[in-house]
Amino acid sequence: MxxxxxxxxxxxxxxxxxxxxxxxxxxxxxxxxxxxxxxxxxxxxxxxxxxxxxxxxxxxxxxxxxxxxxxxxxxxxxxxxxxxxxxxxxxxxxxxxxxxxxxxxxxxxxxxxxxxxxxxxxxxxxxxxxxxxxxxxxxxxxxxxxxxxxxxxxxxxxxxxxxxxxxxxxxxxxxxxxxxxxxxxxxxxxxxxxxxxxxxxxxxxxxxxxxxxxxxxxxxxxxxxxxxxxxxxxxxxxxxxxxxxxxxxAAVRRLSLSRLADVEVPDNWPTVGADDSADRRRVAAAGTDRDFLLVLDADRRPVGWLPAAEAAEDGRTVPLLGALGPGDTLYEALDRMLTYSSTGHVVTDAEGRYRGVLELDSLRTLIHANNSAAGQSQEVS
Amino acid sequence: MAVIAEPRTDAAVPRVRPRSPLLAYGRHALMPLLVGAALLALYLYVSGHELDRIERRSLNTEYLTSRIFDHLGLTLLTTALILLVAIPAGILLTRPWARRWASPILVIANIGQALPSLGLIVLLAVSFETLGVNQIAIIAFLAYGILPVLRNTIAGLQQVDRSVIESARGMGMTRGAVLRRIELPLAVPVILAGVRTALVITVGTVALATFVGAGGLGDVINNGINSSRDLVLLSGSVMVAALALLVDWAAGIVEDLLKPRGLS
Incomplete structure (x- = not known):
């Protein structure tokens, strides 16, 4: 045996x-x-x-x-x-x-x-x-x-x-x-x-x-x-x-084979802490051209979106929609983007901490890299 | 972190009706009451008449009790033999290697039931003079009562979901274990319905035993006919009917008790 x-x-x-x-x-x-x-x-x-x-x-x-x-x-x-x-x-x-x-x-x-x-x-x-x-x-x-x-x-x-x-x-x-x-x-x-x-x-x-x-x-x-x-x-x-x-x-199906845990996710989105003062929020909002800032708690878990225009006010956030975990695939990421038609989707790690934000553009880059890696480059569109 | 709620799979769970003993067995209480009322009415009716010598010979406690016990004894013995023959035969005829014999044997069993039982019983008595009267009666009733049990045993085993048997075999249950622990328990309700039918049929046909001298409540009816005493004839008939209803009632209770849980 x-x-x-x-x-x-x-x-x-x-x-x-x-x-x-x-x-x-x-x-x-x-x-x-x-x-x-x-x-x-x-x-x-x-x-x-x-x-x-x-x-x-x-x-x-x-x-x-x-x-x-x-x-x-x-x-x-x-x-x-x-x-x-x-x-x-x-x-x-x-x-x-x-x-x-x-x-x-x-x-x-x-x-x-x-x-x-x-x-x-x-x-x-x-x-x-x-x-x-x-x-x-x-x-x-x-x-x-x-x-x-x-x-x-x-x-x-x-x-x-x-x-x-x-x-x-x-x-x-x-x-x-x-x-x-x-x-x-x-x-x-x-x-x-x-x-x-x-x-x-x-x-x-x-x-x-x-x-x-x-x-x-x-x-x-x-x-x-x-x-x-x-x-x-x-x-x-x-x-x-x-x-x-x-x-x-087949190209679309192949997306369901790559898990987000295995790909690079851009992590340059502007973030603020949930306990940050109004001043710090305003500074962060001024330093970016994004419409929303991502709010993270003390453990770096995403809490919600903060509209940049209201950054200095009471700090009320918009709920996260379509957050993606490490077990989700590129297929699910694409599906969720099409479902919610919002620009950014938060990606977290296994503990639920912030890893980065995927946008349609960055996702397209990932899909392209994924298809080339699979050996045979095929048209996605 | 997932925003989309996990789909719940436990929605719309069918609730199984709780088994309240009162509700389940309440319907069984009616039958003995009705039969009791009918027998009481018969007793009061007969008591209201002055019985002559011939009537008294049939309508006395001792004579009637012995005929009732004869009748029940013959019925139970016949039914026991029916089960002994029909259930194993039904099991055999649903095994893969014997399945092709099921139709021809059901045809024969059908003939047994289609024959007029009075004709059969007399024919047997004439053809086999060496047999005792009780044996002749039992053979005739057996031929008559086998069909419902045989047919229901086969039907009961055939209606067991093939996928249930396949998964049992697939988990390593032997053929015998599948039969004992899966097929038979799942066939029990159908088989019992057949047994109940056979019992009721047999109570009725045992009344014919009187024609070969095998006793039973048929004697009372026959006495009434021979001596033109309608009161005796009526008493015998009502008592056979009451006995059939009571046997059916008792079998119904047994059916409820033996039905495996989880099936309804």
Whole structure:
């Protein structure tokens, strides 16, 4: 177990064919899935991505080929015992309607023979992890939860036995766009903490780009057209199929790959302290041609905008709109600028302290630099 | 620092009606009251008549009690046998390797129920003279009552959400564990509805046991017909009806008690 990182998956010449169908559903697929990464299988319906995922935990038994987990051949292992080591969550959640949330999450721990105390502690830990208060939700039944909450419980249940590997089949597919976005972000936060190996199936290229450390683009019969990082796939599509699948707007999509934490943000905006005297505010306002000064508190956290013309008066501020954090991407920065159509957007660091102010001009510079860095300079407009 | 509020996902949580015992079981209180009133009316009506010798032979406490217990005994024994045959058969017929036998076997069970039970019972008595009267009666009632339980067991297991079974298998539950812990509990409401139907059918058909001499409340009805005593006939009929209603009532309560929580 030590020579190969736990959580590594290797598929070797994996084939699944059904009697009476000419072409196999998956045809001699070889793929390495590194430990601790999210690998997204994406493609049109009927491309074999779900079949491939189910071959990994052998819900579908391969016709030929090998599956290695942690470097060990598990193709002939007892499938029930194998599956208890692999988390599994699906779009329809598949929660047991006659069991409480706690009992659902405890499914795998109980099969693994964990003690009552350990199981109960694990249930509470997982409920907290997915953002559901254990005391409120533990004893509820799935019917008593909203769709998003059911999906969270589904993810918590898949994590029940603390598996190294998770298989997720469109886990956020049935959620409305607003909640899906929140769940995706939350899931990425959880994954940053847990570092599981995750095989994630979706048909949505945007979701693939957002979630994936690597993306495998399937065309048909489990044929992988390109298996690479999202950056590479968006900037250097391997062939016609990949370019047409990622579609138009690849340059815009690529913006969602650069986080503000990784770029330079101009920090030459005039600022004043929240406790500064009216005199100091007036001096600061006189020294700039900006219409607004940024007010920072003693910890350098942005408080609001101070209109330069009223700098000497009572110091009443205009609220911040569309402030951006280190986890936000260039895509979100652009989106927020278009949404609020105000000139400057405050960028903060992880502690919420002032880093700089982005304007449309400075953002354009960043986007240009980002596109050149991705290798292939493309027209943004 | 985010200005945009995190979308809340717990909006519009459907509230499950709290189970108030009074509300849930209150509707069960009506049936025994009605049946009690009907039986009391029958008793008062019969008491108002001067009974002759023939009527007295049927309408006395000892005779009636023994017929009621016969009737209940036959009903329960038949139902127990129905469950013993129909539930395992229903489970087998929903397993992937036996699923294709489900339709032909349901056809046979359908024939069992479609046959006039009086005809079947007499036919069996004539064909198998070596069998005892109770055995003949039970075989006939079995053929008649199997269908609802078999059909509901199959339907109950088939209506279990495939994604629930798939996720259970995907988490490493064995086939047997999925059947015991997931499929059967989720099928319980439908199966119980079938059992309840079978019970009520059986109470009714057991009244025919009298024609092969197997006893039951059918004896009282038959005595009334043979001796042209309408009072005896009426008493027997009302008592069979009352028994059927009470059995249905008791089964309804059991149904409520055994229904898994979280389903409604």
């Amino acid at each position: 030590t020579d190969v990182a736990t959580g590594t998956i290797r598929l070797e010449k994996l084939t699944k064919s059904y009697d009476g169908h000419g072409k196999p559903a998956v045809d001699s697929l070889t793929m390495d899935i590194p430990a601790g990464e999210i690998v997204v299988l994406v493609g049109p319906s009927g491309c074999g991505k779900t079949t491939t995922m189910k071959l990994i935990n052998r819900l579908i038994e391969p016709t030929s080929g090998r599956i290695y987990l942690d470097g060990k051949d598990v193709t002939r292992e007892n499938p029930d015992l194998l599956r208890r080591r692999i988390g599994y969550s699906i779009q329809q959640t598949g929660l047991f309607p006659h069991r409480t949330v706690a009992d659902n999450i405890a499914t795998v721990p109980r099969m693994l023979g964990w003690s009552k105390d350990r199981t109960a502690a694990r249930v509470d830990e997982l409920l907290n992890l997915v953002g559901l208060d254990p005391d409120t939700y533990r004893r509820r039944f799935p019917k008593q939860l909203s769709g998003g909450q059911q999906q969270r419980v589904g993810v918590a249940r898949a994590l029940g036995g603390d598996p190294e590997v998770m298989l997720m089949d469109e886990p956020f597919g049935a959620i409305d766009p607003l909640n899906r976005e929140a769940l995706q972000n939350e899931f990425l936060r959880i994954q940053a903490e847990l570092k599981k190996t995750i095989v994630f199936v979706t048909h949505d290229i945007d979701e693939a780009v957002k979630m994936g450390d690597r993306i495998a683009i399937f065309s048909q019969n489990g044929r992988v057209e390109q298996y690479d990082t999202p950056e590479k796939i968006l900037s250097e599509p391997a062939n016609e199929f990949v370019s047409s699948f990622i579609g138009a707007g």
